[in-house]
Amino acid sequence: MPSDAISSPRVRIQPQPFDVAQEIAALQAGDPRVGAVCTFVGTVRDRNGPGPAGSVQTMELEHYPGMTEKAIEAMVDAAFARFDILGARVVHRVGLLRPTDGVVLVVVTSAHRGQSFQACEFLMDYLKTQAPFWKKEQTPEGAHWVDARVSDDDALARWGIEARNA
Numbered sequence: 585m586p587s588d589a590i591s592s593p594r595v596r597i598q599p600q601p602f603d604v605a606q607e608i609a610a611l612q613a614g615d616p617r618v619g620a621v622c623t624f625v626g627t628v629r630d631r632n633g634p635g636p637a638g639s640v641q642t643m644e645l646e647h648y649p650g651m652t653e654k655a656i657e658a659m660v661d662a663a664f665a666r667f668d669i670l671g672a673r674v675v676h677r678v679g680l681l682r683p684t685d686g687v688v689l690v691v692v693t694s695a696h697r698g699q700s701f702q703a704c705e706f707l708m709d710y711l712k713t714q715a716p717f718w719k720k721e722q723t724p725e726g727a728h729w730v731d732a733r734v735s736d737d738d739a740l741a742r743w744g745i746e747a748r749n750a
Contacts, residue, residue: 593673594657594660594672594673594674595653595656595657595660595673595674595675595676596673596674596675596676597647597649597652597653597676597677597678598675598676598677598678599677599678599679600677601677601685601686602675602677602686602689604623604625604689604691607673607675607689607691608621608623608691610673611671611672611673611691611693612671612693615670615671615693617670617695618670618671618693618694618695619694619695619696619697620693620694620695620696620697620699620700620701621691621692621693621700622691622692622693622694622697622700622701622703622704623689623690623691623692623704624688624689624690624704624705624707624708625686625688625689626686626687626688626689626708627683627684627685627686627687628640628643628681628682628683628684628685628687629683629684630683639683639723639724640683640721640722640723641682641683641722641723641724642680642681642682642721642722643680643681643682643687643719643720643721643722643730644679644680644681644719644720644721644722645676645677645678645679645681645687645717645718645719646678646717646718646720647676647678647716647717647718648716651716652676652715652716652717655714655715655716656674656676656711656715659674659707659710659711659714659715660672660674660707662706662710663692663703663706663707663710666702666703666706666743667692667694667699667702667703667706668694668695668696668699669692669693669694669699669700669703670693670694670695671691671692671693672690672691672692672693672703672707673689673690673691673692674688674689674690674707674711675688675689676688676689676711676715676717678717688708688711690704690707690708690711691704692704692707706743709739709740709742709743710740710743710745712739712740713739713740714740
């Protein structure tokens with residue numbers, strides 16, 4: 585089992601904002617083997633284009649407690665199996681979010697940068713397609729559920745994993 589799995593949680597689902605510096609410090613925790621830390625922060629953005637007609641006013645994320653954490657833990661296990669990494673952490677928010685709010689944080693540590701970059705990207709590609717979250721956007725036209733995108737499935741396919749969203 586990876587060393588960080590016991591000393592701190594690898595996966596957290598929470599409504600409150602996360603502190604990137606605090607999460608990095610907790611994952612690194614004075615481990616002298618760490619030579620690289622890669623982070624990714626995903627934010628709520630207006631993916632419908634410019635102008636008030638298509639603006640995302642809010643995004644609401646829902647999940648099944650327990651099931652979602654278990655699925656993401658399996659993703660983290662897969663990253664440890666594929667890459668030479670020392671630690672990994674995923675923090676994902678749920679609830680009502682507004683544009684520019686942080687939604688997801690992925691932090692990966694390793695001895696060398698290449699492994700951290702690859703594992704971080706792998707985890708995000710996996711999260712975008714396989715994590716059991718449901719997203720509802722509120723726009724001036726009303727609320728609608730966000731469907732999985734083919735481009736996200738293609739990103740996961742480059743890791744040799746077939747998306748289950750089709």
